[in-house]
Amino acid sequence: MPVRLRERRSRLALWAQRLALLAVPVLVIAAVGHRAGLLAATPTYAVMALGFSLAALGVIAAIAAFEGIWRDGRKGIGPALAGLLLGLLILVVPIMGAWKLVTYPRLTDISTDLDDPPAFALALSVRPADAAPLDPPDDEEADLQRQAYPDILPRHYPVGTARVFEDALAIVQKSGWTMLGSQRPEEPDNVGRIEAVATTMLFGFAQDIVIRIVPDGEGALVDMRSAARHGAHDLGANADRIRTFFAQLDASLQGITE
Structure with missing residues (x-):
């Protein structure tokens, strides 16, 4: 009876995709909730921070997953790539904000x-x-x-x-x-x-x-x-x-x- 080897899949790759995808509804809740008057400014900032943190964790998990995929031949290149690209796309907003934070004076x-x-x-x-x-x-x-x-x-x-x-x-x-x-x-x-x-x-x-x-x-x-x-x-x-x-x-x- 032939022996079938179980394919090893990267759990980090799956988590990279999940974290990046989870960031999307969190940020949508922040945007819609604040525009609708359901969230005040301070809670909105907190929800935004959560959403961007999830995206950042997704990027970190994707990078770690790529290392395991390359070293051990694990499966999961698709989810890892999806988590990386989506996470980076989301992080464009805080990255631009950080650049403006150090470029412009602290005025309101x-x-x-x-x-x-x-x-x-x-x-x-x-x-x-x-x-x-x-x-x-x-x-x-x-x-x-x-x-x-x-x-x-x-x-x-x-x-x-x-x-x-x-x-x-x-x-x-x-x-x-x-x-x-x-x-x-x-x-x-x-x-x-x-x-x-x-x-x-x-x-x-x-x-x-x-x-x-x-x-x-x-x-x-x-x-x-x-x-x-x-x-x-x-x-x-x-x-x-x-x-x-x-x-x-x-x-x-x-x-x-x-």
Whole structure:
């Protein structure tokens, strides 16, 4: 009677695939739960950490499995490869976040006017109790912003405040931000204001936005402020948002700035 040898399969390869696959629903729960308001920011960060940890463990298990497969001829190259690729794909997000963490300063509130930042009014009523305070930047924070983002400055347009307000409002509405309210420039001060809320793409963390438009000589001066509600670092997102807004406003107003 012929003897059939039992094929040896790599248990690490199977675990690599399982861990990477398990990371997916965990991260989906974090994203959907936070966007739906079922998870507050702190629990969401914890669930995210769990999901990314599972993906990292999947990658480690896959690498260890490859060593056993190569040395002992064990089966399991498919699951190991699946765990490695899926785990690495998931880890792109925290790896990019880590790069931004060391590249950008530890700031969560960015304003074009550091001496007199546009004040939030409507946002105060919708920010959760555990949100970061909206205090003006201290000297250290102001210096950090100036060094890291020297281009984040007020913008002057040689057109009236009413025209600038209409174009700015249209940009905000097209950006997919949630409008909180706006104030059209009217006599006697001709000051315009727009408040809105933007959210991050994957997990829906909120950033409050205020745009201030004031008369300035023969034109209008525009300031913008963007502040994250949670976290100790915005990973450069607020500065990027301000740059994008002004690039669109420049194009809308035919790029005429001073």
